[in-house]
Amino acid sequence: MDRPHYKFWPKRLPKSITVPATSVWHNLHVSATRYPDKPALVFFGNVITYRSLADQVEKLAGALHEMGVRRGDRVVLNMQNSPQLIVAHYAILRANAVVVPVNPMNRAEELKHYITDPDAKVAITTADLAPELVKASNALPAGQRLAHLVVTQFTDSFDAAAQDDSTMPAAWRDWLLTRHALPELDGGRVTAWTDALAAGHAAPEHVVGAEDMALLPYTSGTTGLPKGCIHKHSSIQHNVFASQIWGLGSPEMVALAVVPMFHITGTVSMLHTAISVGASLVIMPRWDRELAGRLISSWKVTSWTNIPTMVIDLMGSPNFANFDLSSLSYIGGGGAAMPQAVAQRLFDQYGLRYQEGYGLTETAAPSHANPFENPKQQCLGIPFMSTDSRVVDPDTLQEMPVGESGEIITCGPGVFAGYWKRPDADASAFIEWDGRRFFRTGDMGRMDEDGYFFITDRLKRMINASGFKVWPAEVELLMFKNPAIQEACVIATKDAYRGESVKAVVVLRATHKNTTEQEIIDWCRENMAVYKVPRTVQFVDALPKSGSGKVMWRLLQEAEDGAK
Template sequence: MQRPHHPFWPKRLPHAMTPPQTSLWDNLAISARRYPDKAALVFLGRVFSYAQVQRQAERLAARLQALGVQRGDRVVLDMQNCPQLVIAHFAILRANAVVVPVNPMNRAEELKHYITDPDAKVAITTADLAAELARASNALPAGERLAHLIVTHFTDAFDPADTGEPLPAAWHDWLLTRHALPALEGGAAMAWTDALDNALPLPEPTTGPQDMAVLPYTSGTTGLPKGCMHRHASLMHNAVASAAWSNATAENRTLLVVPMFHITGMVSVMHASIYVGATLVVMPRWDRDLAGRLISRWKVTTWTNIPTMVIDLLGSPRFDQYDLSSLVHIGGGGAAMPQAVAQRLWEQFGLRYIEGYGLTETSAPSHSNPPDAPKQQCLGVPFVSCDARVVDPETLAELPPGEQGEIVVHGPMVFQGYWKRPDATAAAFFELEGKRFFRTGDLGRMDEDGYFFITDRLKRMINASGFKVWPAEVEALMFKHPAIQEACVISARDAYRGETVKAVVVLRPSHKGQVSEQDIVDWCRANMAVYKVPRIVQFADALPKSGSGKVMWRTLQEAEPAG
C-alpha cells in the first residue's frame, strides 16, 4: 500500500526488512568470529576486542547457570554504561535467560519492584549501587529476595593510572572508590572477577526469535512501572533496521553515552553496533568536555544522543578545541531538537540532525527522519516495517493528514504486552484494518508528506480560557531566545483563565544576571500568539531529567499546585 511518505524514503532501503531468525546472542558470536581482534568496546583508555567480550560473556553465562539461572529466568541488570553492562547483557542472553534492565538512579524502595515483579533471583550491578540493591532485597519477605548478587567495580574494566583522557573531577570518587561486598540476607554476593574466574560448562543455547529476551520497565502516568515483554525478534528487527537506516558498517566508531538501560541505547546503539561489528566508545555518563575529547581522539563517526547533550557540548567554552569533522551521522530523540541548534549543526558542520521517535514498547524507533530528507522539529516517517497512523483518541477512527490525534503503531518492533498485566495490555492495543495497533498515548499529526509531528502527551495540554496550548510548541519557540539554554512549559492555576502558561527556564551561563523574567515574557509576546505566552517565568539552575536525559515535566507540574 502506497503511503504519503514513500516518495521521501531512502532509495537504498526497502520499506520492510526480514531480520535474521537467530537470537541476539548470535550477533555477538558472529561478530567475534568475523572480527576477533577488532575493538568492540573502548572505555576510559582500555580497549576490549570482540573475542574478549565474547569470552567474558560466556564465562559469566556459565556462572549464571551454576547459580541456578534457567531458561526464561529474569536477571536484573542495574548499571551505568560500562563494558561490564555489555558483557552481562549478552551473558544473560547466552544463559537463555531474560535481561531486566534497571535505571541505576533508582533507590531501594523503587528497586523492590524490579526484584519482585519479574520474580528475579539473581542481579548484576556495580559496586556503587550494590548496597542499595542489597538493601532492597533484604527488606523483602524471605521468599521474594535475591539469592545471588554479582558485583563489579568500574576499575575491573580500566586502569586508573591510564585512562587515556583526564577523568572529570566529579567522577573520581564514584569511579575509583572500592566498596566491600554487601551482606545479602538469605543469599550471597560475589565479586565480578570471581564470577568470571571459572571453568564451568556452558549451557546449551536454546533460545530463538520467539523467546523473550528483555523485560524493560516503563513508568507511564500512574501506578507502578510495567514490564514490556520483548522477544529476540522485536529487538533484532530494530537493531538490524537501525544499522541499515544510518548506513552503519563495521568501520563505524560510535559514541555510546545514551544509557544502555534505556531502550534507545540498548537497541539502536549497542545491539545495532554489535550486529555490524562496529566499535563502541563508551561513556559511563554525560560530560561535555570528555565527549568532545573522545570524539576528537577516536574519530567518532556516529553519535546517537539526547538533544540536550548537543546543546551542552556546543555551549562548552572549550568547544573550539574539539574536532567533530569525523562525524557523519548524528541524531536522537527523547525531546525535540531546537531548530536553531539543528541549523547550527548544518551550517557549521554539514550535519543533518536526524530526529526519531519511539517508546520502550516499540524497541526504540517507530519513526525516524530519512537521512537524506529530514524535517526539523519532526518525528520523521514510520520506520522500517512500521505502519503508523493518527487516530481519534475516543473513536479510534483514522484521521486525515493535518488533524491532531493519537499516534498508533503496528509492526515487528512492537512488544508482546505488559508482564503480568493483561488488563494494561488489552487497554494498550486495538484492531484497525485487521492489524493489532499499539496506542502510544502521544498526540501528534501527520503532514501531507507523511511525516509525523508530536504535539504532546495525551494529557499534557493547557486550557487557557478555552485556548488549547501545547507546551512542546511553546518550548520550541522559546529555544530561539539567545539567553535560553533549556525551558519546560507547564500549566499554572489562574483565577481568571482557569489555567495559564508557566515556563521554567535555565539561562545560558553567559546571560545569567543580564536577563530578567520579564525580558523573557516580553520576548515571547513578540514571538508567539498571545495566548501561548508564558504569564509566569521562573528561573532554575537545572531542569529535572530522567536517567535517559528526558526533561521530567511531570515533576515540575506536580510541584506546581503546592507552590
C-alpha cells in the same frame, strides 16, 4: 499499503525486512568470529576486542547458569554505561535468560518493584549501587528476595593508575576509582565479578530463538507502578537490523556510547546495532561535555546517538572550537525536540543534519525516523521499516485527515508482545484496526501531506525532563510514603534547559505544618531517582477535586502553564 511518505523513501532502502530467526546474542557471536581482534569497546583508554568480549560473556553465562539461571528466567541488570554492562547484557542472553534493565538512579523503595514484579532471583550491579539494591532485597519477605548478586568494581575494566585529568573528569575520580567492600545479602550470596569470570563454569547450550523473550524493560504510565514490556528476540532483532540498513551501519563505525544503555534507545539503536555490525563503542558512563568533545576528537567518532540537551551543552563549551567533530557522519536521537537554531548551526558548521526519530519502550525504540536524504526539523520522521503508523481520533478510532491532530497508533514487528502479567493493561494498549493489532502510543500527533509525523500534544499524563520520562502517578505514590504529606499532585513546570521539570503541589498533614520545601525535596532525593525529584514544592491548603473526589490535576497544570 500506499502511504504518502513512500514518495520520500530512500531508493537505497527496502520498505520492510525479514526478521532473523536467531537470538540477539548470536549477533555478538558472528561479529566475534568475523572480527576477533577488532576493538569492540573502549573505556578510559582500555580496549576490549571482540574476542575478549565474547570470552567474558561465555564465562559470565557459565557463572549465571551455575547460580540456577535457566531459560526464560529474568535477571536484573542495574548499571551505568560500562564494559561490564555490555558483558552482563549478552551473558544473560547467552544463558538463555531475560535482561531486566534498571535505571541506576532508582533508590531502594523503587528497586523493590524491579525485584518482585519480574520474580528475579539474580541481579548484576556495580559496587557503588550494590548497597541500594541489597537494601531493597533485604526489606522484602524471604520468598521474594534475591538469591544471588554479582558485583563489579568499575576498575575491573580499566587501569586505575593510568587515569589523569585528561582522561577522566576530576569529579568522577572518587566515584569510579573507589573499590567498595561487598555488601551482605540476607538469605543470598554476593559474588565478585572477577570471581564469577574466574570460576570456570561452562555456559549452557544456547537454545533460545526469535520467539523467546529477550528483554523486559519497564515503563511507567498514568497510574500505578511501572509495567514490564515483553520484547522477544524477534522485536529487538527487527529494529537492530533495520537500524543497520537505515543508518548505513558498518564495521568501520565508531559510536560514542553515552546514551544510557539501560534505556531502550541505548540498548537497541546503539548497543545492539553497533555490535551486530562489528563496530566500536567508545563508552562514557555518564555525560560530561569536555570528555565527550575529547573522545569524539581522539577516537574519530563517526556516529553519535544522543538527546538534544547533550548537543546544546557540548556546543556551549568554552573549548568547543578546539574539538574536532569532522569525523562525525551521523548525529541524531530523540526524547525531546532539537531546537531549530541548534540544528541549523550543526548543518552550517559541519554539514550535519540532526536526524530526529521517535519511539517508545513498547516499540523497541524507533517506530519513526527521518530519512537521511529528506529529513525535516522538529519532526518525528516517517514510519520505520516494516512499520505502519496512523493518526486516529482517540475516542472513535477513526483515521484523522492530513494535518489534523489525533492519537498515533503503530503496528509492526518492533512492537512488544504485551505487558508482563498485565492483561488489563494490554486490553487498553492494543486495538484491532484495519484487521491488524495496533499499539496505542498515547501521544497526540499529526501527519503532514508528505506522510511525516509531528507531535502536537500528550494524551498521557507525563513530564519530559531532558528526555527522561517522569510519570506523575509514580512520583505521587512514592511521595505519599512521606509522613508529612497528606496529599500530593505532581505537574510539569517549564525549564529553560531541561524543557520541563517536576513540580509537586502538596497538602501537609496537620501534625507536620512546619515542614519546609527543602525537607520535602531532600526526602524525595533519598527515596526516588534524581530525575523524578521535584525541583519545586508548592504548599496548598487543599487540592482541587472533581465531584467523584478525583484530583483535578489539569487545573493545576493549566494554572502553572498560565503563570509562566
